[in-house]
Amino acid sequence: MSIQEIAGGINSPKGFQAAGVLAGIKPGRTKPDMALVASRVPCAAAGVFTRNLVKAAPVLWDTECIEQGGTAQAVVINTGIANACTGSKGYADTVEMAALTAKELGIRREQVLVLSTGVIGKPLPMESIRRGIQELGRSLSRDPEAAHTAAEGILTTDTHAKEIALEFTIQGKPIRIAGMCKGSGMIHPNMGTMLGIITTDMMITRELMQESLKELTEETFNMVSVDGDTSTNDSLLLLANGQAENTLVSKRDSDFECFYEALKTVMTFLAKSIAADGEGATRLLEATVLRAGTKEDAKRLAKSIITSNLTKAAVFGTDANWGRILCAMGYSGAFFRPEQVEIRISSEKGSLVLVENGTATDYDEELATAILSPDKVTITADVQEGTETATAWGCDLTYEYVKINADYRS
Amino acid sequence: MSIQEIAGGINSPKGFQAAGVLAGIKPGRTKPDMALVASRVPCAAAGVFTRNLVKAAPVLWDTECIEQGGTAQAVVINTGIANACTGSKGYADTVEMAALTAKELGIRREQVLVLSTGVIGKPLPMESIRRGIQELGRSLSRDPEAAHTAAEGILTTDTHAKEIALEFTIQGKPIRIAGMCKGSGMIHPNMGTMLGIITTDMMITRELMQESLKELTEETFNMVSVDGDTSTNDSLLLLANGQAENTLVSKRDSDFECFYEALKTVMTFLAKSIAADGEGATRLLEATVLRAGTKEDAKRLAKSIITSNLTKAAVFGTDANWGRILCAMGYSGAFFRPEQVEIRISSEKGSLVLVENGTATDYDEELATAILSPDKVTITADVQEGTETATAWGCDLTYEYVKINADYRS
Structure with missing residues (x-):
């Protein structure tokens, strides 16, 4: 099988359009703050959502739509205000967003999913939202630039848009799949902890979509942490409109x-x-655990490393403080024998074993600092207990993280 | 019963002596870096230790001594190097520290408990340690100043010594109890996450001591978090030498x-x-949860609030970002109904309800900022589910925390 990355974004799959506009939800913003993704025909829809007990209004609405109908034709998104902890008024606002978008598109409101992100507890400025939705309806386009504007319209403290588009072939037909997401703070493994939308023109059953989304969330979004905080709004949606006209994929065969x-x-x-792009991050931190006794242990160990504030601060300081790594593994709750652990750091600058059999090697501190300096750094811990592997992704902890979060609302 | 705070420190109870010296374990330190606490007679000894799978050598030694013998006569402590992840050499160093101290005091080495704190993975500079122990033996004293020097000799990044002494009366006899501890980073609920020593001249059975220590650890040290990292060296020791000459307390009566x-x-x-005194902290953050359904839920909720990086950063910025508080409660794993939560902040500057029935009240932001500004701030969350209460303590997350931990080893 060959999967090609292609130029373009969320509207690359056939039959999808996108738009982003600046509705003025928070004063002073110059980037777009609303986005719309719409298909010309109804899509099979799947979704995974935050496990936080405190769920934002749009999470409640989307869960209902997906569980009851299983189809959707559009997603409308706003950033700036999360519409969480806003009571029945907040829920009514979400329904109104769906209804207004539906009216623009000439579809039923149950076919419109809603995503919100931003400050918790404030009411949505519905006047701005209403104008924004009208404008979104008018701006929908197949143009890649429209996809990029949409990807910008969902960001909060992110420093850049996150989008990707791929193409592969099944049954002699080209299939496209594309995604965009936001997420920078309040990011921690327990569902995706972010907003994400994935579109495809493949024809595939809703059941397989939901299963795939759930399984893959466990090893992708749920393996990411920026700060250990699981948000009230995390949502990941997958829409498939079948416009590639392949024969319906309904079982786990080679097409699947x-x-x-x-x-x-x-x-x-x-x-x-x-x-x-974690808040204030200067580098991506990847932790891979090798040879754990169980998959669960491998995941716990990898997540514990990238979640440790002390390890994250040490990485910011390019300090090969492997004691903190081993310590974080030790309190993870996973089983391993400290005395047989090997810890290695690597990056484009090289690779270095810091720990063998649970104690320090006689490594070169200067080389270690050099290896920890590039944008992407990998920590590999081999626990030699079994055969299971897991990878988690995080970032360093910086002054800038504190700055961003000490006065986010102002 | 009347408990009086008295002047003095760890050597206030009858028959205890203390000392602190600068042995030069890490270059550049000007404060003492070693301490000794000794009783003139053997003490009943109890202890609780880190649950981290990676345990420092002294933790292994102390656990053996306390489980096998149940008595101890002295505690020798060094800061600067944790003697964790140091293999069999590290364990031998711990035993040597016990043996050398025992020699100074003319007792058996199994009567000497050892505590170490500092950088993980480096070997102890045994030459300095040996000189330090000799000097400690010569410096032992009943003087309050010696207690203070000992309390300084166990600190790492702490900004000041932490010591207390109390007196109360049972059976017409004055009883004294005193404590000192260190702990500033790598502090998170799961045992005490620090070094602590408590002495008393009361005569009480080892069983009651151990039970009390364990129970109270759950609601004191285990309710504290600075950064979510549980250390390899956490130890809390309780020594009772019986020199107050009360009749042995062996059951849970009024004396107990x-x-x-x-x-x-x-x-x-x-x-x-x-x-x-959390690393870089500018204020103490206290979280009290009222009317939880179970004790476990009350504790989880309180701990989740003080552990949330986002809440901690907001407190640093004196930003009444209650959405982050409710969000942290939501992912704690405890049960509550968000729609019936009340959240209040209070300090010496006043008290303010931010959230009623899970949504924002129309509170005054300026007053909220004023309330969040003093050294000590309390967040109270009333979940109205039952009758259980818990309190947890933490601190704000600051630039200084990142700075301290980005280059701790250098």
Whole structure:
């Protein structure tokens, strides 16, 4: 199977359009703050959502739509205000967003999914939102620039848009799949902790879509942490409109495998983009655990490393403080024998074993600092207990993270 | 019962001596870096230790001593190097520290407990340690100044010594109990996450001591978090030498209650001191959860609030970002209904309800900022599910925390 990355964004798959506009939800913003993704025909829809007990209004609405109908034709998104902890008024606002978007597109409101992100607890400025939705309806386009504007219209503290488009072939027909997401703070493994939308023109059953999304979330978005905080709004949506006109894929055959691999590529790219663009981050931190006794242990260990504030601060300081790595593994709750652990750091500057059999090697501190300096750094911990492997993605902890979050609302 | 705070430190209870010296474990330090606490007679000894799978050598030694013998006569402590992840050489160094101290005091080495704190993975500079122990033996004293020097000799990045002494009366006899501790980074609920020593001249059974220490650790040290990292060296020791000459307390009677209350006062004071002196902290953050359905839920909720990086950064910025508080409660794993939560902030500057029935009240942002500005700030969350209450202590997340931890080793 061959999967090609192609230019373009969320509207690359056949039959999808996108738009982004500046509705003025928060004063002072100059980038777009609303986005719309729409298909010309109804799509099979799947979704995974935050496990936080406190769920934003759009999460409640989308869950209902996907569980009851299983189809959707559009997604409308606003940034700036999360519409979380806003009570029945907040829910009514979400329904109104769906209804207004539906009116623009001439479809039923249950076919419109809604995503919101931003400050918790404030009411949406519905006047701006209403104008924004009208403008979004008028701006929908197949143009790649429109996709990029949409990808910008969902960002909060992210420093850049996150989008990807792929193409592969099944049954002699080209299939496209594309994704965009936002997420920079309040990012921690427990669902994706972000907003993400994936579109495809493949024809595939809703059941396979939902299964794939759930399985792959576990090893992509749920393996990312910026700060250990799981948000109230995390949502990842997958829409498939069938416009590639392949024969319906309804079981786990080789066609499905192509789709699964492409979906995994999209989700891994988006998840890593979120980690690399973590609030205030100067580098992407990747932790891979080798030879754990169970898959669960491998994941726990990898996540514990990238979540440790002390490890993250040490990476910011390019300090090969492997004691903190081993310490974070030790309190993860996973089983391993400290005395047989090997820890290695690597990057484009080289690779270095810091720990063998649980104690320090006689490594060169200067080389270690050099290896920790590039934009992307990998920590590999080999625990020699079994055969399971896992990778998690995070970022360093910086002054800038504190600055961003000490006065985010102002 | 009446418990009085008295001047003095760890050597206030009868028959205890203390000393602190500068042994030169890390270059450049001008404060003491070693301490010794010794009793003139053997003590009943109890201890609780880190649950991190990676345990420092002294933790292994102390656990053996306490489990096998149940008595101890001295505790020798070094800061600068944690003697963790140092293999069999590290363990041998710990045993040598015990043996050398025992020699100075003319007792068996199994009667000497050892505590180390500092950088993980480096070997102890045994030449300095040996000289330090000799000097400690010569410096032992009942003088309060010696207690203070000892309290300084166990600090790492702490900005000040943490010590307390209390007196109460049972059976007409004055009983004293005193404590000192260190802990500033790598502090998170799962045992105490620090080094702590408590001495008393009361005569009480080892069983009651161990039970009390364990129970009270759950609601004091285990309710503290600075950064979510559970260390490899956390240890809390309790030594009782019986020199007050009361009749042995061996059951949970009214005499025991006095002891329990005094021990709780000491442990609460020390735990809060650690939170307030969290690395880079500018203020103590106290979170109290009211009316949770179960004790476990109350504790989870309180801990989740003080552990959230986003809440901690908001407190640093004196930003009443209650959405982050409710969000942290939501991902804690505890049950509550967001729509019936009340959240209040208070300090010496006043008290303000931010959230009622899960949504924002129309509160005054300026007043909220004023309330969040003093050294100590309390967040109270009333979940109205049951009758259980818990309090946790933490601190704000600051630039300084990142700075301290980006180059701790250098």
